[in-house]
Amino acid sequence: MTDEAVLRFAEEVQHEIEAAITDEAPFSEEVFTHYLLERLEDAGHCENTFDLYQEGRIRNATYRIDGYAFDEERSRLDLFTTIYSAELPPARLPTPDVVKTFERALRFASACVDGLASQLEPSNTDASDLARLIETQASDLTAIRIVLLTNGVIGNIKPSTEWRGHTVDYEVYDIVRLQRILGEGETRADISVDLENLTGNPLPCLHVEGGKGEYEAYLAVVPGDVLSTVYERYGSRLLELNVRAFLGLRGRKSVNAELRRTIVEQPAMFLAFNNGIVATVDDLELVSDEASGAVAIRKLNGLQIVNGGQTTASLHRARRKESILLDGVAVPIKIIKVGGADLSEMVSSISRAANRQNNIQLADFSANDPFHQELETLANNTWLEDGRGRWFYERARGSYLAAEQKASYRKTDQKIFRTQTPKQRRLNKLDVARYLTAWDGLPHRVCLGGQKNFQHFMQAMKDNPPPAIDAEWFKRLIALAVLYRAVEKKIRSMKLPAYRSQIASYLIAGLGHRTGGRIDFKRIWSQQAISPQLEQLIEQWTPVMDAAMRTSAGQRNPSEWYKKEDCWKDIKQQLPALTEPLPPELSYAGEGGAQSLAPVGTHSAADYDRIEQVMKLDGATLLEVAEKGQQAGLVHFRVAGICRTLAGYAAGGWRRKPSAKQAKPALEAIKAVAEAGIVTLELEQSTEAS
Incomplete structure (x- = not known):
């Protein structure tokens, strides 16, 4: 039954x-x-x-x-x-x-x-x-x-x-x-590691009684190939959900290089050089030698690695990807079995304490990250223009289903819930990461897949947090979600033979690049839909993007090539042109910055062309234009200031993008110093004619 x-x-x-x-x-x-x-x-x-x-x-x-x-x-x-x-x-x-x-x-x-x-x-x-x-x-x-x-x-x-x-x-x-x-949500019960089966013998350990019966600790040394095998079987499921998104990111190149060097050159010293890993278990099976009193671990149930995920993944990569033998590699491990304490709270506390040694902040724990908490609050309190509906942000996996089930106890509550927050207005952490990453010009990261893209997204949020997470920012996010989903729907309807999701991410990135990140988000938010004209533009761009991406891949496997930054750099030079008449979302845009929701001033295709031309220059060139142009009296000091500002944008990888009002005088200055021979530049014909 x-x-x-x-x-x-x-x-x-x-x-x-x-x-x-x-x-x-x-x-x-x-x-x-x-x-x-x-x-x-x-x-x-x-x-x-x-x-x-x-x-x-x-x-x-x-x-x-x-x-x-x-x-x-x-x-x-x-x-x-x-x-x-x-x-x-x-x-x-x-x-x-x-x-x-x-x-x-x-x-x-x-x-x-x-x-x-x-x-x-x-x-x-x-x-x-x-x-x-x-x-x-x-x-x-x-x-x-x-x-x-x-x-x-x-x-x-x-x-x-x-x-x-x-x-x-x-x-x-x-x-x-x-x-x-x-x-019900993920439990650790599915993860069961039979150490006796993996190694032929139980794993010797030292048992340490915990304080007040709240936990028990076991200190052991696990062979590197065993740890690699366990990671191969369970992958990221070994890592607690609230820390998984960050393990393996920080210091990846330097730390992993050192790990690899030790494995290859001094495998016997790995135990001495490595800090080891910290793990929790729901339960474990022990065997003991009656004569000596020695204790060994036969089986681990509900294993979670709360510190040392990078070490674990690096050992696996060395063994499987680089065919490096792990003979002689031993890894110290501290295993915590929680007794009377609250398991989830204990795991969370161990995670925080253990990871502080690697300079990972409390804000790094994804589900409880203040960013996600604030996003959930904004979703609950930001209503659509009609005042009757809103979006649901699924901060914790399964929270939408839980809320829906709670509302189902009374028919009136259920009807209200489904009217206010229908399934099509639900978004989760992976959605947010996908939409914002693509719009910020990193479609290759989106093509890595949901979890890997989320890792990069959260690290980027930590390194370069947005100016303000407020209602205006949230409305812009939702407008971007509406746009992204409209692109996905249109591409599905065109029945392309392959790579629809990758084309969607690159098309969104291309649109963001062409417009300098400035479109009429307020209109999209207000209508919760894009205009027929913008839908037509998407339909025109889709086959062009598909052809450009396939040409860029050449003889490479497309799905792997689309994950590379070099692919985006190539595609960025082949984006379709914007032509008049522009869709209403593009015919004017906010001048208050790329984060602006409300549009100010009309824009033409020529404006967007100027923005793109400026973004092809690097910071050093823009600074040279400002300094030498002002000294020669060819560039007004205010325009030189604009060029210096744009140089800062360029140094930041154009995370902030120029406005049309900045691009036009900057290009005029660039043209002036180039024609005077003060700075050597090759300007495209479209720029000179602007």
Whole structure:
């Protein structure tokens, strides 16, 4: 009999799928796959996933996948396959059907190695690019997973098998497990590490009694290859959700270089040189020697690494990515089993205390970060123009579902909740990171995937916080969300063969770059929609961006190339031109800065062209124009001041962008000193004619 909580969750999932079915996405199984991959990525169970339905035949057998993920860092390939049913309550799936589904997905990998890419038409689709990726990377893969996504119930699953010299693991996310992860929220119970099985023997340790029975501590030394194996199995799930987004970012190059040097040159000294890791467990199994009284750890349940995630990931990279042997590498580990204290509070406190030694601030803990708390407050208190609706910010995963369930106790409350905050006006942390990162001109970061992009976004927020997180800023964020989603919807409707999400991020970045980050956000916020003219511009830009991105990729794998900064630098030089008449969102823009919501003054395509021309110059050139131009009497001191201001913008990577009122006199000054031969510059014809 299906558990009541599971049944409620299954009903909720089904409602979500039915609501998401559109003309652009008419198939419930594909919508279900997209929905789950997005949610599982948010929960940290997978990274950089793509939903991709591909079915065909090789000889007399069929192959099929519904999505994939390729982890370049760990050289791991995940192939997702889906079984979805609209029946309630969820039914138990027959074992033969499950086995058949797994075999079809693995058959796709075999077909790829055997040259499937050359048989697929057209040759520039997601499927053909994935086939080429598998064909070229097959021999170097360290792990392959076949993952079944289903809203049914599954018992035992297929054991691991061998495939072309690789071990293939099979994993299932059925409705029971999905409810535990996405409905109730992630628990650590799924993470169980059998040390005796990994090493052949239990792990010797020193047991230390904690104060007042609140915890117990165990000090041990774990082999480096064991730690690498555990990380390969669980990845970022080993890292507590409130710190995961920051481990591995700070000092990555310098620290990892030192770790690598020790592993290669002095592996026996790793124990002496490394600070080790701090972990918590829900429980652990011990064995003891009656004669000597020695204690050893057989199994760890609910393992979480709260300090040392960078060390763990670096060891794994050295072993798997660089083929460096970890023989002789030993890592000190302190394991905390929480007793009478509150587990979540204890974990959080240990995380904060342990990470202070690495200069990570309290503001680094994502869900409880003041930025996210303030964003949640603004969402709750900022109403749309009609005063009847607002957006819901899902600061903690599952909070929207919890709020909806709370409102469902009374019909009137449920109706009010759904009217005020419908599902289409819900956004989460990954959404915010995606929208703002793309608009700020970092589409390659967005292409890294939700979690990795979020890591970079939060570090950037810490290093360069916005001037003010207030109601105006929040309205601008929502307007950007409306714009981004409109771009995604338009691209879906155009049925491009591949890379729709990457094209969306690059198109948004290109629009932000062309406009200097200044469009009429107030109009978008007020109408909660973009104009037909802007929608038409997006439709015109989409095939141009697609062609430019493919040309830039050349013979490289597109999905990997789009993650590189060099790709964006190349695409930035090929952006489509803005022409008259401009959409109303672009025909005027705020002069109070790129963060401004309300527009002031009209803008033309020529204005945006000038802004772009200025942004092609570096800070040193702009300073030279200001200094030498003013000394020669060719540049007025006020214009020289503008050039110095813009030099500061350039030095900051054009995070702040010039306005039209700054760009025009700056370009006139640049042209004057260039024609006088004081500064050597090559100006484009469009600039000279402006």
